[in-house]
Amino acid sequence: MTHPFFLTVAYAGGGFHGWQIQTSLRSGQGELWKALCAFDPEAPMPQGTGRTDAGVHARAQGVLIHTVRAWEPYRLLAALNAHLPKDIRVMQARPAPEGFFPRQHAVAKRYIYRLGLGPAEDPLMAPFRWHLHQAAPLDLAAMAEAVPPLLGTHDFTSFRNSECAAQTPVRTLHAIQLTPGDGCVDLIFEGSSFLMHQVRIMTGTLVEVGKGRRSPESMGAVLAAKDRSRAGLTAPPWGLCMEKVWYEARWGMSDPSPWGERD
Structure with missing residues (x-):
């Protein structure tokens, strides 16, 4: 036993x-x-x-x-x-409880990607942020404008690493929030589950919007293309953190998911 x-x-x-x-x-x-x-x-x-x-x-x-x-x-x-x-x-x-398995019974996750802004990288936060060296401020309003087409249930092939072994590229993305701070901005992603590198590719693509390298209106076409080459770069791993997981309420292992339990 x-x-x-x-x-x-x-x-x-x-x-x-x-x-x-x-x-x-x-x-x-x-x-x-x-x-x-x-x-x-x-x-x-x-x-x-x-x-x-x-x-x-x-x-x-x-x-x-x-x-x-x-x-x-x-x-x-x-x-x-x-x-x-x-x-x-x-x-x-x-x-x-007997019968509880965290992987099988997780219903939603929150990941935060942390971006460092400003003229110099904060050495105390460098291991936990992707610092963007830029001459002009990041256009957060344009980034926020690009978010809505990504929300909901979609085929996220355009934001999927080519080595991803998931059986289906269909995922449900509940929310993306941009939260500015002092010399930084957090991109908060909440969804049912995520594909390999999905959050990092979405972050890299949104950063390209913020830098004016692609338009906010282009995001829907990128998603619809189901083609990884249409999306932006893969953001580096050190800015990303798994922040929270919601599990099926019947197990009592977390507070209930705000979006219900199944797609």
Whole structure:
């Protein structure tokens, strides 16, 4: 008999070759499993909610683990963190109901892409923002104007990496918000799920709109083309972070999704 626990895991992605375990490269899943096996050698591999690319950060990677012995949640959290390196941490641990699987039961995710603006890159934020060196200010109004065609359920082939293994390119995008700050702007993407590099390609394309290299009105045609070459560059990974995941309400693992549970 094993004991299931649900963990909320955060990591700074710069030191990882993504979440998924690798044969010889460092990964979030691999580091967590190593820490768990340090005091529970029979524990199976932790299972995450979703993959993150090499260099992408996470504030709320949901992870299911099984332990051989029963644990008080805080003691389990402390034991795992004692064996983890400082660039990955378990932020919350709680018992999980039997039958809950984070990947299968996730219904929506929030990713934030952070852009740095201004004449010089902030050295304290450089690992977590894509700094745009520019002579003219980024046109945020034009970027916001380009957003509406992307919302809803569409074939996102134009914003999909050629190596994406998803069975279908159809996804539902609930919201994109642009939130300006002091020397920065956050692009907040919320959707049912995302294709490989989808958020990074959408970000790169919106940045081209903000720089005046393509018109806001062109976004609908880019989407309709179902052709990756019609979209913009793929933004670098270090500006992207998995911020929040909503799960089916029946499991009690998150607050209910604002958009319901299924497309």
